[in-house]
Amino acid sequence: MALTPPCPICGREASSAIAGLCFGDKPHLPSAITLHGCADCDFAFTWPRDPFGYRDYYAAVANDTAQRHGQYRNHPQADILANLIGSRPIRSVLDFGCGGGGLLHVLAERFPQVRFLGFDVNANFPSDLPNLRFTDQFPQDGHDLVILSHVIEHMADISQIKALFDLVGEDGLVHIEMPDPKHYISVPQPHFGYYVDRLHINHFSQRALLKIAPQGFDVLIGGTYRMPYALGDFYPAQYVVLQNRRHEQAVPEAIDAYLQAEAQRWADIRAQLHGRRFFIYGFGDNFHRSLSPGGPLHGLEGNIIAVIDRNAATLATSSRSAFQFMDPSEIARIDGALIVCTVSQFSDLAEGFRQAYPNSEVQYL
Ligand SMILES: [Zn+2]
Known part of the structure; x- marks a missing residue:
């Protein structure tokens, strides 16, 4: 009998005996056992543990x-x-x-x-x-x-x-x-x-x-x-x-399937934007993610006239990106053109656009 048997769950070497116990003779059961622990599994188990011995024991006592x-x-x-x-x-x-x-x-x-x-x-x-x-x-x-x-x-x-x-x-x-x-x-x-x-x-x-x-x-x-x-x-x-939930996809496959479905969901928007030039409203994560493969703006960097952002002046000097930046106040230049809004949509956003750019078509991403 090994002094430190393997943990039956993870197979790692278990702790040395927590306890050693002796019992009277009974058919199929060990008369001396030790108790061991596995810290990683948060588990303790007796040793020795002969599955056939226990099977025969339970079969024998079942009738009683x-x-x-x-x-x-x-x-x-x-x-x-x-x-x-x-x-x-x-x-x-x-x-x-x-x-x-x-x-x-x-x-x-x-x-x-x-x-x-x-x-x-x-x-x-x-x-x-x-x-x-x-x-x-x-x-x-x-x-x-x-x-x-x-x-x-x-x-x-x-x-x-x-x-x-x-x-x-x-x-x-x-x-x-x-x-x-x-x-x-x-x-x-x-x-x-x-x-x-x-x-x-x-x-x-x-x-x-x-x-x-x-x-x-x-x-x-x-x-x-x-x-x-x-x-x-x-x-x-x-x-x-x-x-x-075994019939459901594992997490990596589920996310992969989700992103494929997303690409499918946005394919029409991307196709519509393909032949047009437009302003981008918002220079945050939504915008940058939309440029990724499968995204509605993927491959359309060249269609962007400029990015409208409140921090246009700062972005123009500090951003390493190749985009032009414009302040929202330059209404006259923007109004009438297609605006692709990448800012998370709140209830008053559409109304704001209607007032600031009444002649513009707005596409929300
Ligand atoms: Zn273990």
């Missing part, structure tokens, strides 16, 4: 823990999810790792028009609601809302957590809830070091979770709360809801 509905007491969680379902066009909900299905039963009663599916390794029990179904078969993808409630802190293979995001449909949501390690200290349980064991093998921050989430999943809401709990009164929980 089948308990339909159970005693569902986490009303804050149900309220968070009900707000989500009630305020968005959600038609299908998957609870991945639904346990006894208590949460889904609460939600399915509240939203009879929404289809609910609960998956867990032992969830082959019937449902007494027409819009609620349980299965022990790995679910298909395409759900409007996927719930991962206290699931991913138990999963040894980070790539398997990443794969769960594929269950979320286009524009769909994933609600992920897990322990909040930063509040363990403020909600101690009756037993020594209760929050550190060999089943809670990932201690996430929101940053760590976002590092796992695939590109295109954006945060919708998130927070922390005290989850009602059977042992102590509460358990410190955190949740985050991500939206699947």
Whole structure:
């Protein structure tokens, strides 16, 4: 066993052990673990973590823990999810790792028009609601809302957590809830070091979770709360809801597409200005940007008679540009000519032009 194992999320060498813990023998589980941290991921994890061992452990205990509905007491969680379902066009909900299905039963009663599916390794029990179904078969993808409630802190293979995001449909949501390690200290349980064991093998921050989430999943809401709990009164929980925007373009491509559309949008104006000579009103960023490739003034520098600006005198001596500058007061020379206004448009600007240059045609950029 390496003294400093790699961080399961980023692969960097993790910290030396925060803690070393020993437990009794249990099939498939390590009897001695160390706890390590990754500062960059804001994350802690147990070691060793054999995914096959944990898989076999959960498969073995599944038959013992089948308990339909159970005693569902986490009303804050149900309220968070009900707000989500009630305020968005959600038609299908998957609870991945639904346990006894208590949460889904609460939600399915509240939203009879929404289809609910609960998956867990032992969830082959019937449902007494027409819009609620349980299965022990790995679910298909395409759900409007996927719930991962206290699931991913138990999963040894980070790539398997990443794969769960594929269950979320286009524009769909994933609600992920897990322990909040930063509040363990403020909600101690009756037993020594209760929050550190060999089943809670990932201690996430929101940053760590976002590092796992695939590109295109954006945060919708998130927070922390005290989850009602059977042992102590509460358990410190955190949740985050991500939206699947993977079908949208990545930021660089989105900006590229935007600028191409802008060039298209201004192509006609540029064509109209092509054969004409005109004054420019305003010597700011809008003007200079319009000269860029795709802009309405691109390649039309030679069509500009002069630039009208209040600082014409200063610009004429200090500006390194080749343009002529004129003060707006030289009305007689300007009026009647085409004026291309590059100043951001405020309500009184057009009226100002009508009064100062009544015979001029004004093109706004
Ligand atoms: Zn890391």
